[in-house]
Each structure stands twice: as structure tokens, then as C-alpha cells.
Amino acid sequence: GQNIDQPTEMTATEGAIVQINCTYQTSGFNGLFWYQQHAGEAPTFLSYNVLDGLEEKGRFSSFLSRSKGYSYLLLKELQMKDSASYLCAVRGDDKIIFGKGTRLHILP
Amino acid sequence: DGGITQSPKYLFRKEGQNVTLSCEQNLNHDAMYWYRQDPGQGLRLIYYSQIVNDFQKGDIAEGYSVSREKKESFPLTVTSAQKNPTAFYLCASSIVPGPDMDNEQFFGPGTRLTVL
Numbered sequence: 001g002q003n004i005d006q007p008t009e010m011t012a013t014e015g016a017i018v019q020i021n022c023t024y025q026t027s028g029f030n031g032l033f034w035y036q037q038h039a040g041e042a043p044t045f046l047s048y049n050v051l052d053g054l055e056e057k058g059r060f061s062s063f064l065s066r067s068k069g070y071s072y073l074l075l076k077e078l079q080m081k082d083s084a085s086y087l088c089a090v091r092g093d094d095k096i097i098f099g100k101g102t103r104l105h106i107l108p
Numbered sequence: 109d110g111g112i113t114q115s116p117k118y119l120f121r122k123e124g125q126n127v128t129l130s131c132e133q134n135l136n137h138d139a140m141y142w143y144r145q146d147p148g149q150g151l152r153l154i155y156y157s158q159i160v161n162d163f164q165k166g167d168i169a170e171g172y173s174v175s176r177e178k179k180e181s182f183p184l185t186v187t188s189a190q191k192n193p194t195a196f197y198l199c200a201s202s203i204v205p206g207p208d209m210d211n212e213q214f215f216g217p218g219t220r221l222t223v224l
Contacts, residue, residue: 004150033212042198042215043151087150095166096213098143100150 002026004099006088011105012078020073020102022088030091034062034073037085037101046073046086080106111135114199114216121193121223128185129219131199140182141200141213144168151198157182158204186221193223 004024012018024032031050035043049055049064049071061074073086085101112133121127131140139158143151153166157176171190176182182201186193197220200213 008148040196040218040220042217044215045212048212089151091211094164095153095156096141097153098151100148 002092002097004088004090004097006086006099006102008100009103009105011107012075013107014078014080016078017074017076018078018104020075020086020088020104022071022073022099024069024071024088024090024097024099026090026092026097028093029066030093032062032064032071033089033091033096034060034071035087035089037087039084043087075104078106080108082106112199112201112214112216114197114219117217117219119219119221121221123223124188126185126187127193127221128183129197129199129221131182131184131216132180133182133201133214133216134180135201135214136179137201137214138179138204139202139211140176141202142166142172142174142182142184143198143200145196145198145218154184193221196220 006022034046036046037043047062054063059076064071083106085103087101088099089096114131141156142154145151152168154172155174157163160179163174163176173185198218199216202211202213
């Protein structure tokens with residue numbers, strides 16, 4: 001079967017660093033996406049990894065290990081506006097499969 | 109501005125009625141998708157289309173129907189056969205996936221459907 005696992009909720013403090021993990025088992029692998037979704041809004045694209053390693057984009061970085069079926073999203077210098085759900089998604093052989101998302105709470 | 113639009117943002121229907129949700133994009137994307145999201149759940153794929161006049165069932169297609177008569181438009185009909193239609197519905201589009209291509213999906217603002 002196909003499965004994507006990520007923690008349901010996480011809490012971190014403003015200014016700190018947080019790492020959100022994602023493990024996956026899919027039929028085929030053609031890339032992994034991270035999306036941010038604020039409550040009641042549409043997801044917005046954060047990052048894409050298709051090769052092993054770290055991709056950095058400002059305060060956000062995403063890491064991929066294909067052999068381990070593992071990715072993480074790293075958020076630095078957390079701001080209150082980073083309070084949102086973070087969705088891990090994998091493009092398999094023919095479609096993209098989404099995880100259930102990790103709800104991140106930021107404390108002042 | 110290029111983008112993807114869904115209307116209306118909120119929709120109320122009586123049980124037993126069919127309802128059609130609209131999705132339009134002017135991004136010149138070939139692929140379009142419909143997802144359903146329930147509280148605390150991820151996105152579940154209902155239908156997708158990679159080319160005009162062709163579409164495939166996703167993981168939860170039962171009780172839904174779609175059409176793709178134009179590249180820009182991919183309307184979703186929620187039929188009375190859908191047992192639990194109340195949900196947040198998201199439409200997305202992308203270029204057709206190719207190997208190693210960063211083909212992110214662009215999402216519309218969503219339609220929140222409530223069936224009374």
C-alpha cells in the first residue's frame with residue numbers, strides 16, 4: 001500500500017528552529033513536495049526534492065533520503081505567521097499523494 | 109493575473125441535491141485535480157485530468173463526476189450518491205509531470221460545501 005506519515009501536531013517557540021519529519025512508502029517515486037496551509041486556505045508550495053540532499057530556501061530547508069523513504073522540513077527563526085499545517089506529498093508513478101499534515105503551533 | 113479560481117467560497121445544499129463546483133485556471137496548465145479535505149485530514153484525490161476530454165478516478169471518486177471539455181475548466185459535480193459530501197474541496201492545476209520536473213501544484217482558494 002501507499003502511505004505517508006508525519007506527526008499530527010508540533011509546538012515551538014518564536015525565534016526557534018523546528019524540524020517536521022515525513023516518511024513515505026509509495027509505488028514509485030518522482031519527487032517530494034512540502035506545502036504550507038493556513039486554516040481555511042489553500043496549500044501553498046514550499047519546496048520540491050527529487051534528489052538526495054538538502055534544498056535551502058531562505059528560512060525553510062527540505063531534506064530527502066530516497067533510500068530511507070524520509071524527508072524533513074526545517075524552519076528557522078520561527079515567526080508567528082509560521083503557525084500553519086505543513087503537508088508532505090509524494091509524486092508516485094501516476095499521481096501525488098498527500099500526508100495528513102502537521103499542525104505547527106508557535107508560542108510567543 | 110494568472111491563477112486558479114473556484115467559486116463559490118461557501119456553498120449550502122439540501123441533502124439529495126446534486127451540486128457543481130467550478131474550477132477555472134488561466135495558467136495554461138494541462139493537468140487539473142480535485143481534492144477533498146476533512147478536518148484533521150490530508151488531501152484526498154477525487155479525480156484528475158491530464159488532457160482535455162480525458163480524466164481518471166482518484167482514491168475517492170464514488171459519488172462524484174467531472175468533465176474536462178476545455179483546458180481551462182474542470183468542474184466537479186457532487187451527486188446525491190456521495191454519502192458524506194460536507195467538506196472543503198480544493199482544485200489544483202500543474203504542468204503535466206515529467207521526470208525530474210519541479211511541477212508543483214497550484215491550488216485554488218477552495219469551496220466549503222455544507223449539505224444540510
